[in-house]
Amino acid sequence: xxxxxxxxxxxxxxxxxxxxxxxxxxxxxxxxxxxxxxxxxxxxxxxxxxxxxxxxxxxxxxxxxxxxxxxxxxxxxxxxxxxxxxxxxxxxxxxxxxxxxxxxxxxxxxxxxxxxxxxxxxxxxxxxxxxxxxxxxxxxxxxxxxxxxxxxxxxxxxxxxxxxxxxxxxxxxxxxxxxxxxxxxxxxxxxxxxxxxxxxxxxxxxxxxxxxxxxxxxxxxxxxxxxxxxxxxxxxxxxxxxxxxxxxxxxxxxxxxxxxxxxxxxxxxxxxxxxxxxxxxxxxxxxxxxxxxxxxxxxxxxxxxxxxxxxxxxxxxxxxxxxxxxxxxxxxxxxxxxxxxxxxxxxxxxxxxxxxxxxxxxxxxxxxxxxxxxxxxxxxxxxxxxxxxxxxxxxxxxxxxxxxxxxxxxxxxxxxxxxxxxxxxxxxxxxxxxxxxxxxxxxxxxxxxxxxxxxxxxxxxxxxxxxxx
Amino acid sequence: xxxxxxxxxxxxxxxxxxxxxxxxxxxxxxxxxxxxxxxxxxxxxxxxxxxxxxxxxxxxxxxxxxxxxxxxxxxxxxxxxxxxxxxxxxxxxxxxxxxxxxxxxxxxxxxxxxxxxxxxxxxxxxxxxxxxxxxxxxxxxxxxxxxxxxxxxxxxxxxxxxxxxxxxxxxxxxxxxxxxxxxxxxxxxxxxxxxxxxxxxxxxxxxxxxxxxxxxxxxxxxxxxxxxxxxxxxxxxxxxxxxxxxxxxxxxxxxxxxxxxxxxxxxxxxxxxxxxxxxxxxxxxxxxxxxxxxxxxxxxxxxxxxxxxxxxxxxxxxxxxxxxxxxxxxxxxxxxxxxxxxxxxxxxxxxxxxxxxxxxxxxxxxxxxxxxxxxxxxxxxxxxxxxxxxxxxxxxxxxxxxxxxxxxxxxxxxxxxxxxxxxxxx
Numbered sequence: 001x002x003x004x005x006x007x008x009x010x011x012x013x014x015x016x017x018x019x020x021x022x023x024x025x026x027x028x029x030x031x032x033x034x035x036x037x038x039x040x041x042x043x044x045x046x047x048x049x050x051x052x053x054x055x056x057x058x059x060x061x062x063x064x065x066x067x068x069x070x071x072x073x074x075x076x077x078x079x080x081x082x083x084x085x086x087x088x089x090x091x092x093x094x095x096x097x098x099x100x101x102x103x104x105x106x107x108x109x110x111x112x113x114x115x116x117x118x119x120x121x122x123x124x125x126x127x128x129x130x131x132x133x134x135x136x137x138x139x140x141x142x143x144x145x146x147x148x149x150x151x152x153x154x155x156x157x158x159x160x161x162x163x164x165x166x167x168x169x170x171x172x173x174x175x176x177x178x179x180x181x182x183x184x185x186x187x188x189x190x191x192x193x194x195x196x197x198x199x200x201x202x203x204x205x206x207x208x209x210x211x212x213x214x215x216x217x218x219x220x221x222x223x224x225x226x227x228x229x230x231x232x233x234x235x236x237x238x239x240x241x242x243x244x245x246x247x248x249x250x251x252x253x254x255x256x257x258x259x260x261x262x263x264x265x266x267x268x269x270x271x272x273x274x275x276x277x278x279x280x281x282x283x284x285x286x287x288x289x290x291x292x293x294x295x296x297x298x299x300x301x302x303x304x305x306x307x308x309x310x311x312x313x314x315x316x317x318x319x320x321x322x323x324x325x326x327x328x329x330x331x332x333x334x335x336x337x338x339x340x341x342x343x344x345x346x347x348x349x350x351x352x353x354x355x356x357x358x359x360x361x362x363x364x365x366x367x368x369x370x371x372x373x374x375x376x377x378x379x380x381x382x383x384x385x386x387x388x389x390x391x392x393x394x395x396x397x398x399x400x401x402x403x404x405x406x407x408x409x410x411x412x413x414x415x416x417x418x419x420x421x422x423x424x425x426x427x428x429x430x431x432x433x434x435x436x437x438x439x440x441x442x443x444x445x446x447x448x449x450x451x452x453x454x455x456x457x458x459x460x461x462x463x464x465x466x467x468x469x
Numbered sequence: 470x471x472x473x474x475x476x477x478x479x480x481x482x483x484x485x486x487x488x489x490x491x492x493x494x495x496x497x498x499x500x501x502x503x504x505x506x507x508x509x510x511x512x513x514x515x516x517x518x519x520x521x522x523x524x525x526x527x528x529x530x531x532x533x534x535x536x537x538x539x540x541x542x543x544x545x546x547x548x549x550x551x552x553x554x555x556x557x558x559x560x561x562x563x564x565x566x567x568x569x570x571x572x573x574x575x576x577x578x579x580x581x582x583x584x585x586x587x588x589x590x591x592x593x594x595x596x597x598x599x600x601x602x603x604x605x606x607x608x609x610x611x612x613x614x615x616x617x618x619x620x621x622x623x624x625x626x627x628x629x630x631x632x633x634x635x636x637x638x639x640x641x642x643x644x645x646x647x648x649x650x651x652x653x654x655x656x657x658x659x660x661x662x663x664x665x666x667x668x669x670x671x672x673x674x675x676x677x678x679x680x681x682x683x684x685x686x687x688x689x690x691x692x693x694x695x696x697x698x699x700x701x702x703x704x705x706x707x708x709x710x711x712x713x714x715x716x717x718x719x720x721x722x723x724x725x726x727x728x729x730x731x732x733x734x735x736x737x738x739x740x741x742x743x744x745x746x747x748x749x750x751x752x753x754x755x756x757x758x759x760x761x762x763x764x765x766x767x768x769x770x771x772x773x774x775x776x777x778x779x780x781x782x783x784x785x786x787x788x789x790x791x792x793x794x795x796x797x798x799x800x801x802x803x804x805x806x807x808x809x810x811x812x813x814x815x816x817x818x819x820x821x822x823x824x825x826x827x828x829x830x831x832x833x834x835x836x837x838x839x840x841x842x843x844x845x846x847x848x849x850x851x852x853x854x855x856x857x858x859x860x861x862x863x864x865x866x867x868x869x870x871x872x873x874x875x876x877x878x879x880x881x882x883x884x885x886x887x888x889x890x891x892x893x894x895x
Contacts (some may be wrong), residue, residue: 007554009592011547014519016590036599037516037581037589040635044628049769055756056764059628062520062661114551123544124537127560128551155527159743166751167740168527169520169661170758173751180715180752290635292584363716440553451518 002029005433008036010443012111014063015450017409019421021439023430028439031418031425033409035301035450038273042288045399050076050368050391053399054175057387060401061452062169063106066099066161067380068401069174071387074237076176079374079391082366088178089238090352091362094191095165095173096378097236097349101198102157103381104315104342105206107447108335109143109150115441116213117143129435134216143212146205153201160194163187178363183356192353199346202339210339214332224331224442226424227310229253230317231407233260233377233384239352246348247322249379253309257321261307262375262386267402268303268413271296280305280414283400284373284388301453303410303419304402312420313383313407314446315341334445368394380404382447405453408446421446473677480669480690481734493672507542508675509572511564511609514547515602516589516629516638517578520661521620522548527742528664536668544572547591555595561605562594569612573671577662579622579629580606580644583637603644610645615674616653618642619667624656625685625761632765642686655679656686660758665738666691683732685761691738696728696755699736715771716752725771727757 002024010017020032041060045053054072058065070092077084084092117140118133119125135143158168164181165173173179181187214221230252234245249260266280274297275289283304291297303310311317316337319325325340327333370393377386383404390398410419418426421443430438471479479493512522528536537543543550545561552560564572581589586603594600610616618641621627630638642650657670670688673680680688697703705711705720712719722729728749735747735755748755757767764770 006593006597008590009547009553009557011550011553011557014548016514016547016592018590018593036592037602038636039516039581039629039638043633043635044631049772051771052764052768055770056628059518059520059660062518062523065518065520110549119551122538123542124546124550126551127556129556151526155742158523158527159741159745162741162743162745164751166746166748166753169518169523172748172753175715175753178716182716290588292587363714365714 003433005430005436005439007436007439010440010448012114012444013448013450014061014452017448017450019425019439019443021425021428021430021436023433023436026429026431028425028428028430031422032298033301033411033419033421034299035409035453037450038290038300040288040290041401042399045396048396050079050389050394050396051176053387053389053396055170055172057401058170060403061449063449064099064103064381064452065169066096066171066174067378067385068387069171070096070378071376071380071385071401072389073174073176074376074378075374075387075389076376077366077374078376079372079389080176080366080369081372082177082364084176084178084238085361085364086238086241086243087183087357087360088362088364090356091164091179091181091183092174093236093239094349094352095161095171095179097345097352098157098160098164098191098194099168099171100345100381101202101342101349102154103447104338105150105201106154107381108206108210108338109147111447112335112441112444113143113147113209113213115437115444116217119144119147129437131432131435131437135212139212139216143209146209149201149205153198156194156197160191163190175363177366178361180363182358182362184358188353188356188358192350195346195349195353199343199350202343202346206342207339210332210335214336217332220331220441221328221333222330223428223438224334224424224445225329225427226312226420228255228329229306229309229311230320231260231306231311231313231384232318232321233379233386235318235322235379236348237378239348241355247318247379249377249384250321251306251311252317252321253307253311262377264307265386265402266305266308267400268305269297270303270414271411272299272302273297274302283386283402284375284390284398286400288400297411299411301406301410301450302402303413304406305413305417308415310410310413310417310419310423311407312424312446313404314338315383317383318379331442331445334447338447370394382449382452383407385452403449403452405446405449409448409450409453421448470676476673476676477690480665480673481693493668507540508614509542509544509564509568511544511561511572511574511613512546512549513574513576513591513605513609515576515578515580515591515606515623515641516636517620517622519548519577521577521623521659521667522546524659524661525619525664525667528668541573541671554592558592558595558600561591561609565608565612570614572609572613573615573617573674574609574613575617575619575667575671576606576610576623576641577619578602579626579636579638580641581629581636581638582644583635588636606641606644610641610649613653615671616641616645616649616655617667617670617674618654618656618658620662621658621660621758621760621763624658624687625763627660628764650686653679654686655682655688657691658685658687658759658761658763659733660763663691663735663738663740664742687732687759691734692732692759694732694734696731696733696735696749699734700728700749701736702749712752715754718752721749721752721754723773724754725756725769725773726754727760727767728755731755731757731760731767733759 006020008018016036018034018036021028022030057068057072161168165171233249236246239246267286268280275291316334319337372391374389386402388400408420428438428442430436580602586601589602590599591605592600618624623641626640657666702720710719711723712721739747756770757763
C-alpha cells in the first residue's frame with residue numbers, strides 16, 4: 001500500500017503550498033499539489049479603473065511584480081488600441097529583465113541551493129534534513145560565499161529597477177502606453193555597470209555553480225521529467241527593432257513544436273475550491289467564486305490546460321521551444337536552462353541599453369474606451385503569464401489571470417490528468433520518507449510561486465481523506 | 470551608543486545619500502554584543518505577496534551577513550528557511566511554547582478570517598490539522614516581546630482586504646487582544662515596507678523601547694510629515710503647474726498624486742538600497758500605499774480625488790489648477806516658505822517624537838490607540854489618511870535639507886562605519 005507523506009508548508013517559495021506524495025518501495029507513485037490560501041484578486045479588481053490593475057496586480061507577487069505589470073499593461077494596450085513608443089518599450093523591458101535576473105539568481109541561491117548544499121549550522125539554515133549532501137567542503141564553501149554575493153548583486157538589480165521606475169518591488173515604471181521615465185546618459189551608464197557586473201557573476205559563479213551541483217548529483221538529470229509538454233509565450237514582446245518579440249512563443253506537445261493558439265486555453269475547476277461551471281472555461285469568460293465545501297477539491301489553484309493537455313512552462317520550456325535546447329527534461333535541466341536564460345537576458349539588456357535614444361518619447365497617451373476586451377501575455381520568470389481584461393462603462397467588468405505557477409502547480413483537471421509538478425514527482429526515489437529531501441528538489445526546480453497562482457487556496461482539513469484514483 | 474535623541478535625529482534626517490541601515494546596524498550589533506546575544510526574530514508571513522520581505526532584503530548593505538547572521542537571529546521565514554513541512558512547524562511551535570517573551574514577531578500580510586481563517590494557512594500541524602494564519606498570529610503574538618506589523622497589509626489590510634474583501638482579511642491589530650495591541654504593536658506600513666522604516670523601528674524597539682506613534686500606531690520617526698510638504702515638486706504645485714500625463718515633470722496632483730494626504734518620508738528617504746528614486750521621481754503619482762485607506766480610498770491611482778482634503782485648502786480638488794485654486798495653493802506656498810525659513814519643520818518633527826518615556830506603558834498611553842479601519846472601504850471620507858485630524862507637523866521644508874546637529878552625529882558615525890560609496894552611488 002505504501003506510505004503517504006505530507007509536506008506543509010513547502011518553504012523557500014512565495015506563498016503557501018502543500019505537497020502530498022504516495023511512496024511505495026522507496027519511489028513516489030502519485031502526488032497531489034495543493035495551494036493553501038485564497039485572496040480572490042479577480043474579484044477585487046472588478047469595478048475598478050482599468051489603469052489601476054497594473055499597480056494592483058503587481059501586488060499579487062512581491063518577487064515577480066514587474067511581470068504582472070507587463071502583462072497587465074499589455075492587456076490594457078490591447079483593449080485600448082494603443083502602442084507604446086520604442087523607447088518606452090525598451091525602458092519597461094529593462095525593468096522587467098532586471099527583475100528576471102534578480103528572480104533567477106535569487107531562486108537558485110536562496111531557494112534551491114539549500115536542498116543540495118549544506119549551509120552553516122545556524123538559522124535560517126537550521127533546522128533542516130541532514131541527508132544526502134554530496135558536495136566537497138571546498139565546493140560547499142565556495143557556493144555559500146556566492147550565496148551571500150548573490151544577495152548583494154540582486155539588490156543592485158532592484159536598485160536599477162528603482163532608478164528606471166521609482167522603486168522595487170512594485171515598480172511604478174511599467175505603464176500601458178510605455179514608461180514614465182525617459183532614458184538619459186546617467187541612467188544608461190549606471191544600468192550598464194550593473195549589467196556588466198551581473199554578466200561576470202553569471203559567467204564566473206552562477207553557471208559554474210549550477211554545473212557543479214549537477215556533477216555531484218548526476219541522477220537529477222534523470223529525475224523529475226513530467227509530461228514533457230511545454231508552453232512559452234512570446235519573450236520580451238515588442239523588444240526587437242521591428243516591434244516583434246525576442247523569441248516567438250509556442251507549445252511542444254508530444255515532441256512537436258507548434259505556434260500558440262490562445263483560444264484553446266481553458267481552466268478546469270473540478271478539483272479546485274471554486275463553484276463548478278458548465279465544464280472548463282476560457283480565461284476570458286471564466287469566473288472565480290470560492291466554494292469551500294466542495295469535497296473532491298484539494299487546491300485553491302485552478303487547472304489551466306492547453307488544448308486539453310497539461311503543460312509545463314518556465315525557462316526550460318522556453319529553451320526547448322525557442323532556442324532548440326535538447327539536453328533533456330529533468331530537475332537539473334531546469335536549473336541549467338534558467339542559468340542559460342540569465343546569460344542571454346544580460347546580453348539583451350546590454351543591447352537595449354545601447355539602443356535607447358535619449359530625447360525620444362517614452363509614453364503614448366490614450367483614452368479608456370467605454371467597452372473593450374484585451375489580452376496581455378508575457379513569458380515571465382516562471383513561464384507563461386496571461387492577463388485577460390474586459391472593460392464595460394470604462395471600468396473593469398472582468399479580469400482573469402493565468403499564471404505560470406497555475407500551469408505548473410495545478411491540481412488534476414476535469415479528466416483526472418495530473419498537473420505538471422504532480423506528474424514530475426511520479427517516479428522520484430525517496431530514501432527516507434521522514435526526510436523527503438528529494439521531493440523538495442523536484443518541486444523547487446520549477447521555481448514555484450504559489451502567491452502567483454493567484455486564485456488560490458484554502459484547506460479545511462478534510463483533504464486528509466481525499467484520495468484521487 | 471547613540472543617545473535616543475541622536476538616533477531620532479538620524480532617522481528623521483532621511484539623508485538620501487546613504488542608507489539608514491548602514492548607520493544603525495553597527496549600533497545594533499554593538500548593543501547585542503552582550504551575554505543575551507542576538508535578538509530572536511520570527512518573520513511570519515500571513516496572506517502576503519512576500520514583497521515586504523523582499524524589500525527588507527534590500528536593506529542589507531554593506532553586507533547581508535551583518536544583519537541576518539550577526540545582528541538578528543532569524544528563526545522562521547517561509548521564504549528563506551531551509552526547514553520545511555513538519556520540521557519548520559515544529560520549530561515554530563517550540564519557540565512559541567518555550568521562548569515566550571524572548572522573541573520579536575514581525576508579521577507581514579493580512580489575516581484572512583473567512584470561514585474561521587481557513588482561507589489562509591501557514592501549513593499543517595504535525596497531526597494533520599490545518600494551521601491558519603489567524604491561529605499563528607494569535608499564538609505567536611501572545612508571547613512576543615515586540616510586535617511589528619510590517620507593510621500595509623499587516624498594518625491596515627491593504628490590497629487583499631480591498632472591497633469586496635473575498636477572504637475576509639483583517640489587519641493584525643484587528644485579530645489580537647486589545648491589550649496586546651495597546652501595549653506592544655507598532656504598525657510600519659508601506660507597500661512594500663521601506664527597509665529603513667523596518668530596521669529603524671526594530672532598532673528603536675530594541676534600544677529605547679516603543680517609539681512615539683501617531684493615531685494609526687505608526688512611528689512618527691518615519692510617518693511624521695506629509696509627502697506633499699517635502700516634495701521636490703512642491704514649487705510646481707504652488708505655482709499651479711500640473712502634469713497632463715505620467716512622465717511629465719510638473720506636479721502630479723491632477724493625475725492622481727496622493728502626496729497631499731499621505732504621511733511618509735519618501736521624498737527625502739527614497740527607495741532601494743542606493744536610495745535611488747521614488748514614485749514621484751519616476752514621474753508617476755504617489756498612490757498613498759502607506760495609508761490606512763490603501764487602496765480603496767487612494768484609488769483611482771491616476772485620477773485626483775474629488776474631495777481630497779489638504780490642510781489649509783478648503784476647496785475641492787476640481788478647483789485646483791484653475792485660477793481660484795492656484796490662489797489657494799499659493800496660500801499654502803507662502804505658509805510653507807515661512808515655515809522653511811524658521812526651520813520649523815525639523816523642530817516640529819523632533820517635538821513630535823520626543824519627550825516620551827521609553828517604557829511600554831508610558832509610550833502606549835501617549836499614543837491614542839484607535840482601531841484601524843478594516844480596509845474594506847465604505848468610509849465616506851475621501852481623504853486617505855485623515856490629515857486634518859493628525860497631530861503631525863506643519864508644512865514647509867526645503868527638500869533634502871539636513872537639519873542642524875545631524876552633521877556632527879554623522880561625522881562621528883561615518884568615522885566608524887565603512888561605507889563603500891563608490892560601489893552603490895554613481
